[in-house]
Amino acid sequence: MFNENTCQQCGTCLEQCPFLQLPKDQAKEEISLMIKTRNSRKILKNCAGCSYCDTICPTNSNPSALRKDIRLKHIRSKGISSLAFITQDMPNNLMSISLEVNTEEKKRDIEKYSNPMNNEAMFYLGCGIPYIFPDLAKTKLLGDLPLLGGMKNCCGGYVYNFFGEEEAKIKGNELLDKIKNLGIKKLISFCPDCEKMIQGVYPSILEGFNIESQTIVDYLIEKYHKGELNFRNKVNQRITFQDPCPWRKLDKKIYDGPREFLEIIGAEVVEMKHNRKKSLCCGAPVAVSNRPLGKKIAKMKISEAKDVGAEAIAFICTGCLFGLAKYASIKNIESYYITELAQMAIGEKPSHQIVNTIKQMENHLFKKVGENPTLMTDRYLLKNGKIVRI
Numbered sequence: 001m002f003n004e005n006t007c008q009q010c011g012t013c014l015e016q017c018p019f020l021q022l023p024k025d026q027a028k029e030e031i032s033l034m035i036k037t038r039n040s041r042k043i044l045k046n047c048a049g050c051s052y053c054d055t056i057c058p059t060n061s062n063p064s065a066l067r068k069d070i071r072l073k074h075i076r077s078k079g080i081s082s083l084a085f086i087t088q089d090m091p092n093n094l095m096s097i098s099l100e101v102n103t104e105e106k107k108r109d110i111e112k113y114s115n116p117m118n119n120e121a122m123f124y125l126g127c128g129i130p131y132i133f134p135d136l137a138k139t140k141l142l143g144d145l146p147l148l149g150g151m152k153n154c155c156g157g158y159v160y161n162f163f164g165e166e167e168a169k170i171k172g173n174e175l176l177d178k179i180k181n182l183g184i185k186k187l188i189s190f191c192p193d194c195e196k197m198i199q200g201v202y203p204s205i206l207e208g209f210n211i212e213s214q215t216i217v218d219y220l221i222e223k224y225h226k227g228e229l230n231f232r233n234k235v236n237q238r239i240t241f242q243d244p245c246p247w248r249k250l251d252k253k254i255y256d257g258p259r260e261f262l263e264i265i266g267a268e269v270v271e272m273k274h275n276r277k278k279s280l281c282c283g284a285p286v287a288v289s290n291r292p293l294g295k296k297i298a299k300m301k302i303s304e305a306k307d308v309g310a311e312a313i314a315f316i317c318t319g320c321l322f323g324l325a326k327y328a329s330i331k332n333i334e335s336y337y338i339t340e341l342a343q344m345a346i347g348e349k350p351s352h353q354i355v356n357t358i359k360q361m362e363n364h365l366f367k368k369v370g371e372n373p374t375l376m377t378d379r380y381l382l383k384n385g386k387i388v389r390i
Helices: 024-037 041-046 052-056 063-078 094-098 103-114 157-163 165-181 192-205 216-225 245-249 252-264 291-307 318-330 338-346 354-371
Strands: 121-126 147-149 186-189 212-215 238-241 312-315 334-337 380-383 386-389
Touching (some): 024 063, 041 063, 063 157, 121 192, 186 216, 216 252, 252 338, 312 318, 318 354
Parallel strands (some): 238 312
């Protein structure tokens, strides 16, 4: 919750925001207006919801919550496009459109991820891997546990971000029922937003939501220390890690895992200027609503990697991977999802089709929107868990 009592309306959050970068006086005026009206055209057009502002607020007033209030107020009036939904109940969302590429293979995988065998622990793939980067799940590293994922098992992060706490409770209870029916006590997450919802949001708003969670990185480290994984092939590269925005809401120790993992596999870890809780957003959240700004932020991020001599960027967020890999390749910087590096270290060759996949998906999406412009203009809401067209 935004703390209006402690906020000094200094404007730091807007002045130092990578997306806005307002002059000091203008930033002060804008934050005052935002508090009084719970409205801001600048926020609605430019805010990525990355919560970087919380890390720089001198009074710890949680300004990201104010921005969320503004966005929720706008969405309740105007709705969002079908693209932003992650549910089988909404045709033509980003995931269902992605399913139109390499359809049969993805459908077979998603059927398996949607209905896994009961088990106390499962890999929780999220949605980005099954629909956009399916090759990332094709590894013997994931052979010990069932895989859970797909829209049918969405964590509800988009519901919480776009429609607020009450709608998220409905989605969270649906997920909790599924988890209980499958006998799950622990989830190993691949998506930072999933981790935020499971570890941070749902336990605070839903009674009885106490599922143990662990990132895939920490899982791999644990297996290594138990002697169950042999990283015999050292990855001798200078690698930087892209810290994902949702992790800002979790315990800061979560940032240690990726760095320990990279050191274990033999990489030289280099840090971008902005890292850990103060990492820059990748720009992907505004890539559709404000494409020039999204591209600008992505290039800023890649410049930081270039400045520290990184040969590669390691990712744990498929959204960041999608938003940055293409620009990284232009600067001759390789992009790896973190499990690909683990594959290399155990002597397994990843398919590593990331940049080609992104180009293919972008071309398909732009073609789809070009053929059907209403995908960008039609608007929808969630009300009591049901989709309503405005």
